[in-house]
Amino acid sequence: MFELIGISPTLLFGQLLIGLINGVFYAMMSLGVAIIFGMLRIGNFVHGAQYMLGAFGAWYLLHLPDFFPGLGLPSLGYWWALAIVPFFVALIGAGMERLFIRRVYDLEHAYGLLLTVGLAMVIEGLFNVAYGAGGQQYAIPDSLKGGVNLGFMFLPIYRLWVIVAGILVCFATWFVIERTKLGAYLRAATENPDLVRAFGINVPRMLMLTYAFGVGLAGLAGVMAAPIYQVSPQMGQAFIITIFAVVVIGGMGSIFGAIATGLMLGLIEGLTKVFWPQAAATVIFVIMAIVLVLRPAGLFGKETVAYHGSDISAARPGSILENGRLWLIVFAVAGTILPFFVYPVFGMKILCLALFACAYNLIFGYVGLLAFGHAAFYGASAYVAAHSAAVLGLPTELAILSGVAMATAIGALFGWLAIRRQGLYFAMITLALAQIVYFYAIQASWTHGEDGIQSVPRGRLFGLVDLNDTMNMYFFVLAVFLIGFAAIYRIVRSPFGQVLKSIRENEQRAVSLGYSTDRFKLIAFTLSAGLAGLAGGTKAIVFQIASLADLYFMTSADALLMTLIGGVGTLLGPVVGAIVVVTMQTQFATLGAWVIVVQGSTFVLCVLFLRKGIVGTFEDFLASREERRRRQAAKVEPAASAGLSAKGLHG
Amino acid sequence: MTSALEIAELHGWYGDSKALHGMEFEIGRGEVVTLLGRNGAGKTTTLRAIMGLLRKKSGQIRFRGEDIAGRMPEYVARRGIAYCPEERGIFSSLTVEENLLLPPVVAEGGLPLADILDLFPNLAERRASQGTKLSGGEQQMLAIARILRTGATLLLLDEPTEGLAPVIVRQIGTVIARLKERGFTVLLVEQNFRFAARLADRHYIVEHGRVVDRIAANDVAGSLDRIEAYLKV
Numbered sequence: 001m002f003e004l005i006g007i008s009p010t011l012l013f014g015q016l017l018i019g020l021i022n023g024v025f026y027a028m029m030s031l032g033v034a035i036i037f038g039m040l041r042i043g044n045f046v047h048g049a050q051y052m053l054g055a056f057g058a059w060y061l062l063h064l065p066d067f068f069p070g071l072g073l074p075s076l077g078y079w080w081a082l083a084i085v086p087f088f089v090a091l092i093g094a095g096m097e098r099l100f101i102r103r104v105y106d107l108e109h110a111y112g113l114l115l116t117v118g119l120a121m122v123i124e125g126l127f128n129v130a131y132g133a134g135g136q137q138y139a140i141p142d143s144l145k146g147g148v149n150l151g152f153m154f155l156p157i158y159r160l161w162v163i164v165a166g167i168l169v170c171f172a173t174w175f176v177i178e179r180t181k182l183g184a185y186l187r188a189a190t191e192n193p194d195l196v197r198a199f200g201i202n203v204p205r206m207l208m209l210t211y212a213f214g215v216g217l218a219g220l221a222g223v224m225a226a227p228i229y230q231v232s233p234q235m236g237q238a239f240i241i242t243i244f245a246v247v248v249i250g251g252m253g254s255i256f257g258a259i260a261t262g263l264m265l266g267l268i269e270g271l272t273k274v275f276w277p278q279a280a281a282t283v284i285f286v287i288m289a290i291v292l293v294l295r296p297a298g299l300f301g302k303e304t305v306a307y308h309g310s311d312i313s314a315a316r317p318g319s320i321l322e323n324g325r326l327w328l329i330v331f332a333v334a335g336t337i338l339p340f341f342v343y344p345v346f347g348m349k350i351l352c353l354a355l356f357a358c359a360y361n362l363i364f365g366y367v368g369l370l371a372f373g374h375a376a377f378y379g380a381s382a383y384v385a386a387h388s389a390a391v392l393g394l395p396t397e398l399a400i401l402s403g404v405a406m407a408t409a410i411g412a413l414f415g416w417l418a419i420r421r422q423g424l425y426f427a428m429i430t431l432a433l434a435q436i437v438y439f440y441a442i443q444a445s446w447t448h449g450e451d452g453i454q455s456v457p458r459g460r461l462f463g464l465v466d467l468n469d470t471m472n473m474y475f476f477v478l479a480v481f482l483i484g485f486a487a488i489y490r491i492v493r494s495p496f497g498q499v500l501k502s503i504r505e506n507e508q509r510a511v512s513l514g515y516s517t518d519r520f521k522l523i524a525f526t527l528s529a530g531l532a533g534l535a536g537g538t539k540a541i542v543f544q545i546a547s548l549a550d551l552y553f554m555t556s557a558d559a560l561l562m563t564l565i566g567g568v569g570t571l572l573g574p575v576v577g578a579i580v581v582v583t584m585q586t587q588f589a590t591l592g593a594w595v596i597v598v599q600g601s602t603f604v605l606c607v608l609f610l611r612k613g614i615v616g617t618f619e620d621f622l623a624s625r626e627e628r629r630r631r632q633a634a635k636v637e638p639a640a641s642a643g644l645s646a647k648g649l650h651g
Numbered sequence: 652m653t654s655a656l657e658i659a660e661l662h663g664w665y666g667d668s669k670a671l672h673g674m675e676f677e678i679g680r681g682e683v684v685t686l687l688g689r690n691g692a693g694k695t696t697t698l699r700a701i702m703g704l705l706r707k708k709s710g711q712i713r714f715r716g717e718d719i720a721g722r723m724p725e726y727v728a729r730r731g732i733a734y735c736p737e738e739r740g741i742f743s744s745l746t747v748e749e750n751l752l753l754p755p756v757v758a759e760g761g762l763p764l765a766d767i768l769d770l771f772p773n774l775a776e777r778r779a780s781q782g783t784k785l786s787g788g789e790q791q792m793l794a795i796a797r798i799l800r801t802g803a804t805l806l807l808l809d810e811p812t813e814g815l816a817p818v819i820v821r822q823i824g825t826v827i828a829r830l831k832e833r834g835f836t837v838l839l840v841e842q843n844f845r846f847a848a849r850l851a852d853r854h855y856i857v858e859h860g861r862v863v864d865r866i867a868a869n870d871v872a873g874s875l876d877r878i879e880a881y882l883k884v
Contacts (some may be wrong), residue, residue, distance in 0.1 A: 187742065197704070200729045558761055
């Protein structure tokens with residue numbers, strides 16, 4: 001039979017086995033992420049780094065004598081690691097919850113996401129500094145070496161052990177949550193933490209322990225993974241995005257669903273490797289898209305709608321800082337003078353990223369949708385523009401426009417899929433969809449893999465202006481930025497923009513007023529994607545390159561960071577944020593491997609201390625000054641009127 | 652009579668808006684006392700303040716002599732105060748039985764489970780159903796039932812009759828009367844004065860976040876016009 005379909009049974013079962021093992025890790029990891037999300041409402045992006053800590057923990061224990069030669073410590077093997085490391089990783093998790101994550105429980109999901117992204121960058125960055133990107137080997141323990149010949153395939157004992165132990169751990173977790181008193185507390189606290197506290201249960205401590213447990217599970221997965229995969233600082237980085245997709249597919253509120261989905265997706269991925277190897281990297285994300293269309297709540301999910309009415313905007317209506325006409329002139333004048341004082345290339349970088357951040361702010365700041373995949377639009381446009389200019393020989397302006405068209409099309413498609421869910425799910429979905437574009441760019445031939453598209457010609461604008469001249473190029477970019485900025489200002493001030501803001505403040509109310517909010521969200525998302533594409537395409541021409549970095553999720557995180565640093569939902573915030581971030585990146589460029597650590601720390605510090613952003617904080621200052629003046633005026637007025645009436649009496 | 656709860660000079664805020672403007676009242680041990688008032692008068696906020704769920708507040712809340720105003724909800728609960736919220740707070744991911752057994756026992760002297768099921772026979776039949784599959788009346792029964800076995804001595808009941816059929820309201824009235832016989836202290840928030848009048852030893856009228864009048868049970872007959880004036884919309 002196998003000969004008929006041209007696949008050898010060894011290959012088929014081999015890949016199925018690998019798929020099942022991956023599935024076990026998916027299940028263990030998505031279980032932790034799902035529990036943490038359910039209880040704490042935190043999208044634990046640092047889960048991948050915590051998994052990596054587990055693997056490194058096992059490796060450390062094995063090499064204890066090498067690290068501390070003088071102490072005569074024994075080398076602790078696999079079984080010790082299995083017993084000790086998850087506990088230690090959980091302890092680290094508890095510490096992280098106490099120090100950082102606790103502070104963002106009551107905040108918008110964006111802060112939790114950015115905080116955990118920052119923590120992941122710090123941890124992975126530190127390990128990268130210490131061990132480089134290369135992997136360490138961890139040998140399979142002697143007691144689990146060897147294998148069984150099943151006739152049609154050879155089954156290594158270690159892999160069998162991972163499958164059995166992983167599934168047992170998953171079902172033990174399921175049992176505790178669904179069938180015990182402790183689990184009842186957890187489920188109740190997920191629904192209504194205040195009431196559970198009012199019954200006398202220390203919910204904050206329970207949250208910390210839940211987080212620690214989820215993290216410990218990641219640590220355990222890390223130890224189990226150490227002998228299979230290489231122990232490297234990056235091992236959890238891309239993994240976490242897949243896990244998010246698994247959680248979206250499984251759906252909210254079902255522990256069993258998380259386990260079943262994880263195992264199933266591992267198997268499907270294995271099968272895809274047999275029949276269509278190129279698609280194996282993206283199959284999970286594609287399945288996610290299909291599931292969203294057919295069953296938005298996820299395969300085992302119970303709910304989709306979680307409207308929340310929190311207003312993330314730091315803007316103050318009527319403030320001078322929101323007067324776009326004024327600032328358009330200011331930017332035009334300042335932008336014209338700028339290249340005579342700073343390096344024009346630096347200026348162009350700021351302008352491109354400022355436009356990108358403004359575009360992102362349109363969807364995140366004005367509609368309140370936590371998009372986390374804008375790299376897809378920025379990068380796709382960069383690739384298409386670069387390809388059009390370099391290979392197809394299109395004139396510069398058409399090359400950029402073709403990039404914008406591509407970004408807009410992808411934006412409309414992704415938006416159509418993603419608006420089915422809200423809140424953190426929206427972030428996970430856009431992130432996972434963006435990952436499809438990323439993997440596509442790695443594999444496609446016209447994108448040239450790791451090299452990207454290089455030496456993109458800048459060409460002539462409308463066949464007249466030579467853009468190889470830096471100043472000409474600069475003023476072109478300035479014009480593009482000003483057009484984009486003006487367009488966004490126009491959009492948010494229009495009646496359409498008012499509806500967007502009403503969705504941000506209270507979607508349910510906007511729906512009850514008769515607005516089809518989904519359509520508004522989709523249009524806004526598409527516009528935002530198109531403008532992000534404008535920034536990406538322009539960037540490809542300016543820097544004459546489109547690369548994988550443009551599509552990487554860090555670019556999406558940068559957009560979020562710039563918007564947050566500047567001030568979410570403010571007109572000027574993204575521009576200020578872009579100036580700060582680009583300046584920082586330029587300054588830190590000399591730090592080498594440390595740059596990721598510094599960047600991650602910036603994320604964390606911003607979330608902890610600069611939540612309203614620079615513009616938002618300044619806006620608060622202006623507001624309180626105005627308030628003071630009004631009070632003073634109010635004090636003076638009664639005194640004056642008292643004087644008047646006294647005069648009147650005498651007169 | 653020793654006092655179970657004394658509230659003095661209680662002020663409370665939701666963000667910037669002030670909801671409680673110097674609440675003052677007390678409850679003796681074993682008494683049933685109601686807070687009557689219109690919507691938005693601050694009755695629920697008072698209960699939330701007592702439980703520690705309202706963080707921004709000042710003033711004194713003395714429970715059996717101990718000031719609990721600054722305490723966290725979990726501490727307040729463990730001192731022996733139990734809360735039945737207006738929206739009932741039945742957990743949909745828990746079965747009826749799990750809902751019933753969820754609140755931990757904080758002291759001795761709670762009702763044995765058998766007695767509770769005796770008071771609320773419906774719950775025994777439906778113990779395996781999902782909590783929110785119960786009818787509104789049954790959910791209210793469950794919400795009261797689950798705080799009886801914890802050993803708490805002071806029960807805060809927030810509008811237990813809201814939106815329920817008259818026959819269920821009567822049943823709940825019977826339950827509260829039996830709880831009083833058993834020595835529970837009950838602070839009842841109500842808008843349904845006729846229901847409250849039959850049960851309570853004393854009524855406090857709440858307006859704009861403070862107590863504006865106090866009516867003892869035996870004065871009720873003579874004060875009906877006054878009460879009507881307070882409660883009419």
